[in-house]
Amino acid sequence: MSSGKKTRVILLKNKTVPIDKYELEFRSKAFEPVFIPLIRHTHVTQDFKSVLNSIPNYLDTIDYIIITSQRSVESLNEAIIPSLTNEQKVKLFSKTVYTVGPATADFIRRSGFINIKGGEDAGNGSILADIIINDLATNVDNPPPNELLFLVGEIRRDIIPKKLYSKGIKVREVVTYKTEDLDDSLPRLLQAMTPHNEAEMPLNWIVVFSPQGTKEITQYLGGKGHPLNSKLRVASIGPTTKKYLDNNNIISNVISPKPDARSLLTAIESYERHI
Structure with a gap:
């Protein structure tokens, strides 16, 4: 980045509160992060509570919990844990939690869980x-x-349960949140890509985290004749998202090797050093 102006990075995700690691990482290196939420999350508590109520001492019968989404953690923190007794909270936080990626692992740790596995290694x-x-x-x-x-979302892939079931390991899936696509994502993206003035540096990066909620955006980006400048580059989080973009005629200039902010930033910086 030879110019003193910040390179804008549009992140197609809901901003994590109170701290978003992507914002912290990119601002630390003079990037300008812009968040474009694509979906709305709603907590679902009845499934979890019905399990607790229908099976006496359920928390005594399990030792392991799988949580792969920060949305599930948010649902626990905001809608489920406050309703538990102190005894139930102690039991819950003592469980071994398996998760994907360091960001979600850190979120789970800050929620009160002690024994977390997977994370950076998964x-x-x-x-x-x-x-x-x-x-x-x-x-x-x-x-x-x-x-x-x-603990899962209403829409989820079945890779983990299938693999575990193949080894005779039973999994109870409990929905903790549901999502719905926002219908104004493309207009908000186009607004974010519009320069505020003629001297402003044009948009450089769009980061796609997941196929969910991106239908109109990918149709636009993959179509012919869209007015994006030639300096636009696309980063995808993981091979599944890359394949989705490939199928929509969108080239991923960068594929983050891990689903976390530091890996994405490092990949983008490496790409920019070699162009």
């Missing part, structure tokens, strides 16, 4: 499932669990 659900299978197979001091509790 870049996707398939790797996390392998870690769980290996852990349970080598944990000779404890009997195999009756089931693992998997």
Whole structure:
């Protein structure tokens, strides 16, 4: 980046509160992060509470919880944990939690959980499932669990349950949040891409985290004749998102090796050094 002006990075995601690691990382290196929310999250508590109420002492019967989304953590923090008794909270926080990516692991840790596995070592659900299978197979001091509790969104992939079921490991999926696409994502993106004045540096990066909520945006970016400047570059988080972009005629200039802010920033900086 030879100019003293900031390179704008449009992040197609909801901004995490109170702290968003992507904002912190990019601002630390003189990038200008801009968030474009694509979906709306709504907490779902009835499934979790019905499990607690229908099975006496359910928290005594499980030792392992799988949480792969920060949205599930938010639902726990805001809608479920406050309704638990102190005894239930102590039991919940003592469970081993398996998760994907360092950002979600950090979020879970700040929520009060102590024993967290996967995280930085698990870049996707398939790797996390392998870690769980290996852990349970080598944990000779404890009997195999009756089931693992998997806190999920209403829309989710079934990679983890399928892989665990193939090894005879039972998983109970409990929905903790649901999502819906926002219908004004493309207009907000176009507004964010419009320079405030003629001297402003043109947009450089759009970061796509997930296919969800991006239909209109990808149709626009992958179509012919859109008015984006030639300096536009696209970064994707993970191979699944890259494949989705490929199928929509969008080239990913950068693929973040891990689903976290530092890996994405490092990949973008490396790309810019070599152009």
